[in-house]
Structure formats: C-alpha cells, structure tokens
Amino acid sequence: MQKNKRTAFAVRSLFPILLLTLAFAGVQSFAQQPQPQFVPQAEDPDSYPDAPGRDDAFYACAGCHAFRLVANQGLTRERWDETINLMSERHGMPKLEGKDRELILNYLAKTYPPKAEQNRGFQNPFLKQ
Ligand code: HEC
Numbered sequence: 845m846q847k848n849k850r851t852a853f854a855v856r857s858l859f860p861i862l863l864l865t866l867a868f869a870g871v872q873s874f875a876q877q878p879q880p881q882f883v884p885q886a887e888d889p890d891s892y893p894d895a896p897g898r899d900d901a902f903y904a905c906a907g908c909h910a911f912r913l914v915a916n917q918g919l920t921r922e923r924w925d926e927t928i929n930l931m932s933e934r935h936g937m938p939k940l941e942g943k944d945r946e947l948i949l950n951y952l953a954k955t956y957p958p959k960a961e962q963n964r965g966f967q968n969p970f971l972k973q
Contacts (some may be wrong), residue, residue: 849862887911898953904940904948905931911929940961 889902891917898933905914908931919927928949940948 874954893955895951895955897947898955900944901948902950904937904944908935908937914920916958918956919952921949921953924949927952 863935887902887906889899891912892898892902892911901914902911905911919924928937928940928945940941
C-alpha cells in the first residue's frame with residue numbers, strides 16, 4: 845500500500861516534467877527545420893524600367909555597386925549630373941562624357957526623378973490643390 849502510494853506520487857510529479865521535455869524536444873526539432881535559403885539574385889538591366897539609355901546606365905553604374913543603389917535615389921537632373929561627377933572624382937569611375945553621358949543622364953533624370961514628385965505622401969483632403 846505504502847509502496848503504491850509512493851509510485852503514484854512519483855508518476856504524478858514526473859508527468860509534468862515528461863510533458864515539458866517532450867514539448868521542448870518538439871520546439872527543438874521545429875527550430876532545426878531547414879530555414880529558407882537566401883538566394884542572391886544576379887541583377888540585370890531588365891529589372892529596371894525600360895527607356896533609352898537603360899542598358900548604358902546599368903553597365904556604367906553596376907560595376908562597383910548594385911544598380912539598386914542608384915535606382916533607390918530620386919534626384920533632379922542637376923543632382924544626377926553631380927552624382928556622375930562625384931563617382932568619377934571620388935570613386936574613380938571612368939569619366940562619362942559626350943553622347944554617353946547625355947544618354948545616361950537622360951535615363952537617370954527621367955526614370956528616377958525626386959521622390960516627392962512620384963509619391964507625395966499624405967495629402968490633406970481639406971486643402972484644395
Ligand atoms: C568606380 C566605381 C563606381 C562606379 C562605376 C559608380 N559608382 Fe556610385 N558609388 C561608388 C562608391 C565606392 C560608392 C560609395 C559606397 C557605397 O555607398 O556603396 C558609391 C555610391 C553611390 C551612390 C550613393 C551615394 C549616397 O549618398 O548614398 C549613388 C547614388 C551612386 N553611387 C550613383 C552612381 C551612378 C549613377 C553611377 C553610374 C553613372 C555610379 N554610381 C557608378 C563607386 C562607383
């Protein structure tokens with residue numbers, strides 16, 4: 845009788861520990877599931893809006909950094925012009941001149957104008973434009 849009681853007590857107190865162990869094991873095996881892999885994607889000019897000069901701009905700029913870095917900007921033509929100078933002066937990009945420069949500058953200015961023009965954010969509906 846005494847022995848039975850002790851066994852029952854042992855089972856009752858061990859049971860929660862057993863459950864916790866199982867739950868923990870479950871979490872562990874879930875955590876060890878293969879995670880989705882990061883697949884680096886090669887950039888190519890087709891990922892960017894098509895317009896004259898796109899490929900030229902892509903290949904002139906994507907040699908040193910992702911073209912995404914360029915495409916994320918929104919600049920005026922003047923600022924794009926300065927950026928091209930900056931890339932040559934500070935970072936050693938071969939100087940862009942003449943027709944090539946014109947073509948690339950046109951593409952950048954037309955495709956990536958200041959963001960305020962594309963997305964003006966919250967508009968006050970009570971203010972007439
Ligand atoms: C010879 C290498 C080289 C070339 C070619 C190049 N860049 Fe860069 N560019 C850099 C470096 C270096 C940085 C600064 C590091 C960074 O931000 O990753 C940079 C940064 C930038 C930035 C970010 C500046 C900022 O304030 O965050 C822009 C915009 C940019 N480049 C535009 C261009 C454009 C447009 C072209 C093509 C006409 C171009 N780059 C070509 C080297 C280059």
